[in-house]
Amino acid sequence: xxxxxxxxxxxxxxxxxxxxxxxxxxxxxxxxxxxxxxxxxxxxxxxxxxxxxxxxxxxxxxxxxxxxxxxxxxxxxxxxxxxxxxxxxxxxxxxxxxxxxxxxxxxxxxxxxxxxxxxxxxxxxxxxxxxxxxxxxxxxxxxxxxxxxxxxxxxxxxxxxxxxxxxxxxxxxxxxxxxxxxxxxxxxxxxxxxxxxxxxxxxxxxxxxxxxxxxxxxxxxxxxxxxxxxxxxxxxxxxxxxxxxxxxxxxxxxxxxxxxxxxxxxxxxxxxxxxxxxxxxxxxxxxxxxxxxxxxxxxxxxxxxx
Amino acid sequence: xxxxxxxxxxxxxxxxxxxxxxxxxxxxxxxxxxxxxxxxxxxxxxxxxxxxxxxxxxxxxxxxxxxxxxxxxxxxxxxxxxxxxxxxxxxxxxxxxxxxxxxxxxxxxxxxxxxxxxxxxxxxxxxxxxxxxxxxxxxxxxxxxxxxxxxxxxxxxxxxxxxxxxxxxxxxxxxxxxxxxxxxxxxxxxxxxxxxxxxxxxxxxxxxxxxxxxxxxxxxxxxxxxxxxxxxxxxxxxxxxxxxxxxxxxxxxxxxxxxxxxxxxxxxxxxxxxxxxxxxxxxxxxxxxxxxxxxxxxxxxxxxxx
Numbered sequence: 001x002x003x004x005x006x007x008x009x010x011x012x013x014x015x016x017x018x019x020x021x022x023x024x025x026x027x028x029x030x031x032x033x034x035x036x037x038x039x040x041x042x043x044x045x046x047x048x049x050x051x052x053x054x055x056x057x058x059x060x061x062x063x064x065x066x067x068x069x070x071x072x073x074x075x076x077x078x079x080x081x082x083x084x085x086x087x088x089x090x091x092x093x094x095x096x097x098x099x100x101x102x103x104x105x106x107x108x109x110x111x112x113x114x115x116x117x118x119x120x121x122x123x124x125x126x127x128x129x130x131x132x133x134x135x136x137x138x139x140x141x142x143x144x145x146x147x148x149x150x151x152x153x154x155x156x157x158x159x160x161x162x163x164x165x166x167x168x169x170x171x172x173x174x175x176x177x178x179x180x181x182x183x184x185x186x187x188x189x190x191x192x193x194x195x196x197x198x199x200x201x202x203x204x205x206x207x208x209x210x211x212x213x214x215x216x217x218x219x220x221x222x223x224x225x226x227x228x229x230x231x232x233x234x235x236x237x238x239x240x241x242x243x244x245x246x247x248x249x250x251x252x253x254x255x256x257x258x259x260x261x262x263x264x265x266x267x268x269x270x271x272x273x274x275x276x277x278x279x280x281x282x283x284x285x286x287x288x289x290x291x292x293x294x295x296x297x298x299x300x301x302x303x304x305x306x
Numbered sequence: 307x308x309x310x311x312x313x314x315x316x317x318x319x320x321x322x323x324x325x326x327x328x329x330x331x332x333x334x335x336x337x338x339x340x341x342x343x344x345x346x347x348x349x350x351x352x353x354x355x356x357x358x359x360x361x362x363x364x365x366x367x368x369x370x371x372x373x374x375x376x377x378x379x380x381x382x383x384x385x386x387x388x389x390x391x392x393x394x395x396x397x398x399x400x401x402x403x404x405x406x407x408x409x410x411x412x413x414x415x416x417x418x419x420x421x422x423x424x425x426x427x428x429x430x431x432x433x434x435x436x437x438x439x440x441x442x443x444x445x446x447x448x449x450x451x452x453x454x455x456x457x458x459x460x461x462x463x464x465x466x467x468x469x470x471x472x473x474x475x476x477x478x479x480x481x482x483x484x485x486x487x488x489x490x491x492x493x494x495x496x497x498x499x500x501x502x503x504x505x506x507x508x509x510x511x512x513x514x515x516x517x518x519x520x521x522x523x524x525x526x527x528x529x530x531x532x533x534x535x536x537x538x539x540x541x542x543x544x545x546x547x548x549x550x551x552x553x554x555x556x557x558x559x560x561x562x563x564x565x566x567x568x569x570x571x572x573x574x575x576x577x578x579x580x581x582x583x584x585x586x587x588x589x590x591x592x593x594x595x596x597x598x599x600x601x602x603x604x605x606x607x608x609x610x611x612x
Contacts, residue, residue: 147605149605181602186567186568187567212599212602213560213597213599216519217526257490262490292520293519301453301458
């Protein structure tokens with residue numbers, strides 16, 4: 001049996017949040033359902049943030065309520081704080097993803113607080129979550145863990161400190177996020193090792209961007225270090241409104257191709273994933289989609305992992 | 307001191323050969339000079355093939371004659387056979403690159419002979435080269451070593467057999483070429499190990515394409531296996547006229563960024579390389595250029611290898 005690698009599709013959240021055009025709620029749901037039909041088991045469907053800040057996410061509550069009806073799908077919502085977590089819980093989200101910036105500059109721009117204040121907020125959030133009758137999993141996203149377009153280089157020790165704080169606050173899992181896509185493979189390896197040495201298996205996965213063309217190579221570096229969970233975005237959409245210079249997420253189609261080719265099972269059917277890409281394009285026709293596999297087509301040599 | 311990785315820019319040959327428009331000889335030379343000024347020490351400047359077959363390469367003799375005047379630059383020409391080698395030698399080329407297809411289908415389509423016939427031709431070619439008063443280095447390019455769009459999967463044993471034949475024919479070095487870009491990192495590692503076990507240090511480098519988005523990750527896999535030489539193409543141009551479905555070479559700009567970021571010295575200055583890209587665009591304005599680093603710009607966190 002192949003080893004499993006978990007892919008979480010973040011397109012409906014990270015991909016749509018900076019798109020100049022908006023996708024309708026029905027189109028979002030059709031796209032999410034198509035990805036679930038392709039075997040995607042985890043989808044970050046939206047974020048509970050003020051609609052005046054990110055209007056593309058204004059329908060997140062409805063998207064969550066409808067997405068949790070899709071059989072077998074784990075529905076994730078991004079939330080910036082306790083209030084967002086409460087909204088996500090009320091809507092029925094299975095998991096929440098909570099961004100915490102490692103760098104001061106991004107933390108202030110994105111969340112209007114320091115990393116230390118974010119960790120304190122996480123403590124309150126975890127206290128509330130653990131007191132609920134239905135336990136919602138909490139994933140902390142350690143943003144700008146591999147560089148920041150505002151602060152520049154982010155020291156590994158700073159990543160370790162923030163992750164240790166998040167682990168102490170009781171989060172279930174931590175994703176290291178290369179929010180602006182400045183990371184390179186050697187750095188991925190070093191930071192993963194350093195963080196794992198501090199917090200062990202609470203380090204769960206990588207959220208990578210392809211700003212400098214390193215997305216797939218960085219995923220490979222993470223894979224080599226034992227990472228078995230990745231966020232990615234169909235069509236390589238994505239970016240961060242508060243991270244100047246950031247571009248799209250690592251492309252789901254290309255990532256699945258690499259993983260399955262290498263013998264890692266993702267549970268995702270590539271032809272059906274390309275069908276889901278058609279729905280993304282239909283729902284957001286003005287947005288250019290990225291990815292090499294969709295352009296070239298699935299090669300005749302491809303064999304999915306057994 | 308950093309470990310050195312050798313980059314050979316193949317844009318003036320692999321990049322231009324399938325471009326629908328033609329670059330003038332003067333523009334080629336200006337572009338080549340700019341890349342040399344950026345620190346590129348090896349450039350494949352053209353191919354000695356019949357102009358009726360690849361008209362973009364009709365001026366290769368003049369390009370070679372003028373390029374060898376650039377101080378410190380090693381000038382490489384692609385040649386398909388002994389006659390091409392003689393033309394390259396007469397023009398003063400320092401090295402030649404001789405493609406030999408591993409797969410039967412690509413061999414017949416590209417070279418109109420079998421791999422075994424190519425190896426026999428290589429024996430004659432090496433005999434002639436070694437008899438000359440000036441020794442021209444011979445690099446064999448083992449094409450379709452990681453898959454073929456005509457034959458499909460290429461067994462590793464077949465790659466080993468062809469490389470062993472080329473080594474026995476006396477070539478100086480062998481580049482394993484992912485001509486159609488079907489390779490994935492696990493395969494790169496396996497084939498590199500198998501070929502090295504057979505021919506040792508005659509295995510020199512990797513020639514990668516980015517058809518399925520694996521180019522940079524495959525370079526990383528090769529690097530992990532001790533490969534220290536790569537072909538690449540500025541702007542990710544390139545493809546093979548006899549390999550349907552193939553797309554551009556791995557992008558030089560992104561590759562140099564990865565290597566230098568990881569502490570491997572390439573001798574190449576990234577800002578000057580981006581200047582050279584401007585000359586490529588000026589000489590071939592209709593051609594879309596690829597690469598993420600050029601789009602995003604060199605990040606403030608970048609430090610070249612010491």
